Amino acid sequence: DAGVIQSPRHEVTEMGQEVTLRCKPISGHNSLFWYRQTMMRGLELLIYFNNNVPIDDSGMPEDRFSAKMPNASFSTLKIQPSEPRDSAVYFCASRIQGSNTGELFFGEGSRLTVL
Amino acid sequence: AQSVTQLDSQVPVFEEAPVELRCNYSSSVSVYLFWYVQYPNQGLQLLLKYLSGSTLVKGINGFEAEFNKSQTSFHLRKPSVHISDTAEYFCAVSELGGSYIPTFGRGTSLIVHP
Numbered sequence: 001d002a003g004v005i006q007s008p009r010h011e012v013t014e015m016g017q018e019v020t021l022r023c024k025p026i027s028g029h030n031s032l033f034w035y036r037q038t039m040m041r042g043l044e045l046l047i048y049f050n051n052n053v054p055i056d057d058s059g060m061p062e063d064r065f066s067a068k069m070p071n072a073s074f075s076t077l078k079i080q081p082s083e084p085r086d087s088a089v090y091f092c093a094s095r096i097q098g099s100n101t102g103e104l105f106f107g108e109g110s111r112l113t114v115l
Numbered sequence: 116a117q118s119v120t121q122l123d124s125q126v127p128v129f130e131e132a133p134v135e136l137r138c139n140y141s142s143s144v145s146v147y148l149f150w151y152v153q154y155p156n157q158g159l160q161l162l163l164k165y166l167s168g169s170t171l172v173k174g175i176n177g178f179e180a181e182f183n184k185s186q187t188s189f190h191l192r193k194p195s196v197h198i199s200d201t202a203e204y205f206c207a208v209s210e211l212g213g214s215y216i217p218t219f220g221r222g223t224s225l226i227v228h229p
Contacts, residue, residue: 042220043219091159103217108158
């Protein structure tokens with residue numbers, strides 16, 4: 001079975017450039033989550049969607065960050081302009097909405113380095 | 116709001132020795148509890164979960180955890196570790212009746228030496 005698919009796996013860019021990270025959730029999962037992982041702050045929830053609609057974006061650090069989910073099988077996280085402090089591993093996760101356990105299925109992550 | 120504390124950031128251990136990774140949580144309501152494992156350069160995958168019933172939960176790769184409500188703990192154990200168990204381990208909690216979005220601890224790095 002295909003899991004959550006993220007791309008790119010690695011991205012190195014220069015400060016000021018636009019970065020777009022992509023995620024394909026597991027087929028049939030209608031909740032999607034974006035997390036950021038850093039040494040300093042651990043795993044932080046940035047935003048999550050139910051049925052393609054953003055529900056809570058209170059974790060998005062700044063206006064430089066935006067996320068979209070145009071359809072059930074695709075989501076993007078965009079950083080514009082990028083800064084060195086955005087360097088982190090960004091994870092996408094999905095589950096079936098209404099799953100009353102909390103279990104999430106994670107992708108392998110996108111490692112972003114901003115020089 | 117729920118919170119999770121993983122008391123050890125790093126646990127070194129020799130191969131075939133037992134190990135315990137500690138996790139404490141805080142919540143005003145009943146909770147579900149999880150342990151996830153993250154191998155190098157990979158995403159998180161579920162190791163085990165406590166939803167209800169027996170407080171001793173068995174997971175993959177020989178790991179088990181015990182839910183202790185009075186001590187608000189959910190410690191992870193393995194009687195004999197392998198080199199391949201070297202990874203980052205995350206404890207997580209989600210509250211019943213809410214959005215069931217888990218809150219993760221900071222993680223514990225298990226380092227198994229030969």
